[in-house]
Amino acid sequence: MAFLTPALDSPAKERRPRTVSVQTVHPLRDPFRPVPSSGARGDRNSFSLALKRSPLAYAAFIVMSLIILGAVFAPLMSPYDKDKIDLTAQYLTPSLDHPFGTDDLGRDIFVRVMHGGRITLAVGLLAMLVALVIGVAVGGVSGYYAGWVDNVLMRLVDLMLAVPVFFVILFVASIASPRSSIVVVCLMIGFTQWMEVARLVRAVVITTREHEFVDAARSLGLPDRRILLRHLLPHTTAPVLVAVTLGLAQAIIIESGISFLGFGVQPPTPSWGAMLQNAQSYLSDCPWIAVFPGLMIFLTVVCCNILADFLGDALSQIRSATR
Amino acid sequence: MFRFFIRRSLAVIPLVLLVSLICFALMQAVPGGPAGMMVENPMVGPDDVARIRANFGFDRPVLVQYGMWLKRVVLHGDFGHSHVTGEPVLRMIWQRLPATVELMGAAFVLAFLFGLSGGVVAALKRYTKFDSVIMLVTLLGISIPVFWLGLMSMMLFTVKWRLLPSTGMISLGVPFSVVDHLRHLIMPALVLSLLFIASWSRYMRASLSDVLSRNYINVARAKGASASSVVFRHAVRNAAIPVLTVIALNLPALFTGSIITETIFAWPGMGRLFYDGLLRQDYTRLMGIIFIASALIALLNLIADTIYGVLDPRIRFAR
Numbered sequence: 001m002a003f004l005t006p007a008l009d010s011p012a013k014e015r016r017p018r019t020v021s022v023q024t025v026h027p028l029r030d031p032f033r034p035v036p037s038s039g040a041r042g043d044r045n046s047f048s049l050a051l052k053r054s055p056l057a058y059a060a061f062i063v064m065s066l067i068i069l070g071a072v073f074a075p076l077m078s079p080y081d082k083d084k085i086d087l088t089a090q091y092l093t094p095s096l097d098h099p100f101g102t103d104d105l106g107r108d109i110f111v112r113v114m115h116g117g118r119i120t121l122a123v124g125l126l127a128m129l130v131a132l133v134i135g136v137a138v139g140g141v142s143g144y145y146a147g148w149v150d151n152v153l154m155r156l157v158d159l160m161l162a163v164p165v166f167f168v169i170l171f172v173a174s175i176a177s178p179r180s181s182i183v184v185v186c187l188m189i190g191f192t193q194w195m196e197v198a199r200l201v202r203a204v205v206i207t208t209r210e211h212e213f214v215d216a217a218r219s220l221g222l223p224d225r226r227i228l229l230r231h232l233l234p235h236t237t238a239p240v241l242v243a244v245t246l247g248l249a250q251a252i253i254i255e256s257g258i259s260f261l262g263f264g265v266q267p268p269t270p271s272w273g274a275m276l277q278n279a280q281s282y283l284s285d286c287p288w289i290a291v292f293p294g295l296m297i298f299l300t301v302v303c304c305n306i307l308a309d310f311l312g313d314a315l316s317q318i319r320s321a322t323r
Numbered sequence: 324m325f326r327f328f329i330r331r332s333l334a335v336i337p338l339v340l341l342v343s344l345i346c347f348a349l350m351q352a353v354p355g356g357p358a359g360m361m362v363e364n365p366m367v368g369p370d371d372v373a374r375i376r377a378n379f380g381f382d383r384p385v386l387v388q389y390g391m392w393l394k395r396v397v398l399h400g401d402f403g404h405s406h407v408t409g410e411p412v413l414r415m416i417w418q419r420l421p422a423t424v425e426l427m428g429a430a431f432v433l434a435f436l437f438g439l440s441g442g443v444v445a446a447l448k449r450y451t452k453f454d455s456v457i458m459l460v461t462l463l464g465i466s467i468p469v470f471w472l473g474l475m476s477m478m479l480f481t482v483k484w485r486l487l488p489s490t491g492m493i494s495l496g497v498p499f500s501v502v503d504h505l506r507h508l509i510m511p512a513l514v515l516s517l518l519f520i521a522s523w524s525r526y527m528r529a530s531l532s533d534v535l536s537r538n539y540i541n542v543a544r545a546k547g548a549s550a551s552s553v554v555f556r557h558a559v560r561n562a563a564i565p566v567l568t569v570i571a572l573n574l575p576a577l578f579t580g581s582i583i584t585e586t587i588f589a590w591p592g593m594g595r596l597f598y599d600g601l602l603r604q605d606y607t608r609l610m611g612i613i614f615i616a617s618a619l620i621a622l623l624n625l626i627a628d629t630i631y632g633v634l635d636p637r638i639r640f641a642r
Binding site for chain 1: 335578586
C-alpha cells in the first residue's frame with residue numbers, strides 16, 4: 001500500500017567524492033548531531049495539535065486506543081470465561097448480557113473478541129518487529145556501504161518482492177505442528193514484509209550520509225557501526241514509522257486470513273480470524289458470529305491506514321518546519 | 324527493447340528455482356517426510372514404507388531429490404502424481420486454471436473500469452464533497468479483509484435478500500445457461516475486485532491531480548482546447564502511465580486474492596485446489612502449484628517491467 005506514503009524514489013547510485021565540504025554551519029544546529037526530529041517537547045505539542053485539526057485521524061486515534069485498551073485489559077473486564085463452553089447459552093442474539101451474542105458453544109463473543117484482540121495485535125506487532133529489524137538492518141547496511149553489498153542486498157529485495165507470499169506462508173503454516181503454527185505464521189509474515197522498510201531506510205541513509213555531520217563523525221574516528229546507528233538511522237524514524245503502521249495493517253490482514261482458513265491460530269484460542277473459521281455455516285441463523293470479529297479486523301485496519309496517512313503528512317510538516 | 328526483455332526474463336529464473344527449492348526442502352522437514360500419509364496408514368508396514376521411500380528416492384539427499392524433480396519438470400513438464408488422488412498434478416492444475424482465469428479476468432475488468440473512472444472523477448472534482456466521499460469509500464475499500472467482505476456479501480445478497488447464489492460456478496440440476504453462470508460469477512468477482520477498485524482509483528486520483536497542475540495543461544487550456552479534450556487527450560493519457568505499472572504490479576496480488584475468494588465461494592479454481600491440497604497434505608500438488616504460481620507471478624512482474632519500459636523510454640535507456 002505504498003500509495004499512502006510519500007513516494008521516495010531511490011536516488012542515484014554513484015557516491016559523491018567523500019571530501020569535507022567547507023560550508024557555513026547553521027547557527028541553531030549542532031553539526032555533530034542529527035536534527036532531533038522526535039521526542040522534543042515542541043514536537044509533541046504540535047503533534048497533538050495536528051491530531052486535533054484532523055477529525056478523521058482523531059477518531060481513528062481514539063478507536064485504536066479503545067481497541068488496544070480492550071485487548072490489554074481483557075482479562076480484567078470479562079464477566080465470562082472466554083473458553084468456557086455453556087450449552088445452555090448457545091446462539092444467543094446480541095443483548096445487554098451478551099453485547100455481541102454468543103457462539104455455537106455458548107461462549108460470549110464480546111469477551112472472545114477482546115481476548116482475540118490480544119492475539120491478533122500481538123501477532124501483528126511481533127511480525128512487524130521482525131520485519132522492522134530485518135528491514136532496518138538490510139536497508140541501513142545497503143545504503144551505508146553501497147557498492148557490491150548494496151547490489152546484492154537490493155537484488156535480494158527484488159527477489160523477495162516476487163515471492164508468492166500468501167501461498168508460501170499457507171504452505172509453511174500447514175506443515176508446522178498446530179501448537180507452533182501461530183509462531184511460524186508470525187515469523188513468516190515478518191520474513192516476507194520487510195522489503196518496504198529496507199527500501200525506505202536505504203533511500204534515507206543514502207541521502208543523509210553525504211551531510212557534513214557524517215563526515216565530522218568519521219573524522220572523529222567513530223566506527224561505522226556507531227555512525228550508522230547513532231547518526232544515520234535516527235533520520236529514518238519518520239518514513240519507517242509510516243511504513244510500519246501500514247505494515248501492521250497488512251500483517252493483521254494476512255494473519256487473520258490464514259487463521260480464517262484454519263492454518264494459523266488454532267481453536268479454542270480466540271483470534272479475530274480464527275473466530276470466523278466456522279462462521280460461514282451460521283450466516284443464515286446467527287450472523288453476529290460472522291459480523292463482530294470481522295468488524296474488529298476491519299476497524300483496526302482502517303485506523304492503521306488513516307493513522308499512517310496522517311503520520312506521513314504530520315511528520316513531513318514537522319520536519320519541514322524544523323529545517 | 325528486446326535485450327531489455329531478455330535480461331529481465333533471465334533474472335526471473337533464479338527466483339523460481341529458489342522458491343521451489345525452499346518449499347521442497349520444507350516438504351522434507353515434515354514429520355514422516357513426503358511419505359507421511361503412508362506412514363500413518365496402519366495397513367502399510369515398516370518394510371513397505373522403507374520400500375516406498377527407496378522407490379520414490381525419499382531416502383536420498385534433498386538436493387539430489389530436488390534435482391530429480393526439477394529434471395522431470397523441465398524436461399517432461401511432469402510435476403509428478405498427487406499422493407491423494409493419483410492424478411498427474413499438471414492435469415489437475417490444467418483443469419482448474421480456466422476457472423481461476425475467468426474469475427481473475429472478471430475481477431480485473433471490474434477493477435479497471437470502476438477504479439480508473441472513479442479516480443478520474445475524484446481528481447476532476449478535487450477537494451469537493453464528492454471527492455471526499457470517494458476518498459473515504461476507497462479508504463474503507465483498501466482496509467476491508469477479503470474473506471470478511473465475502474462473508475458479509477454472502478450474508479446480505481444470498482441469505483437476506485436471496486438475490487445471488489453463493490457457491491459454485493453453476494446451479495446443480497439445471498441445464499447450463501450463461502445468465503445462471505454470470506449470476507454465480509458476479510459476487511466473487513466483485514468481492515475480489517473491491518480492493519483493486521479502491522486502490523487503483525486512489526492511484527489514478529493522485530496521478531491525475533499531479534498532471535492537472537502541470538504547465539502543459541494550462542497551455543492546452545490557453546490555446547483553446549475543449550475541456551474534455553484537455554482532460555482526456557492531454558491529462559488522462561499521461562496520468563495513466565504510472566497507474567498502468569501499478570496495475571501490472573498488482574496482478575500477482577489479484578492471483579493471491581483468488582485463493583481466499585475461491586475458498587469462500589467454492590469456486591473450483593486453482594486457489595481451491597491449493598486449499599484442498601493443504602487440508603489433505605498433498606505435497607506434490609502443493610509443490611506443483613507453488614512452482615507454477617511463482618513462475619506466473621514472475622511472468623506478471625516481467626510484463627509490468629516491460630510495460631514500464633515501453634511507456635517510459637528513460638527506464639529502457641538508463642541501463
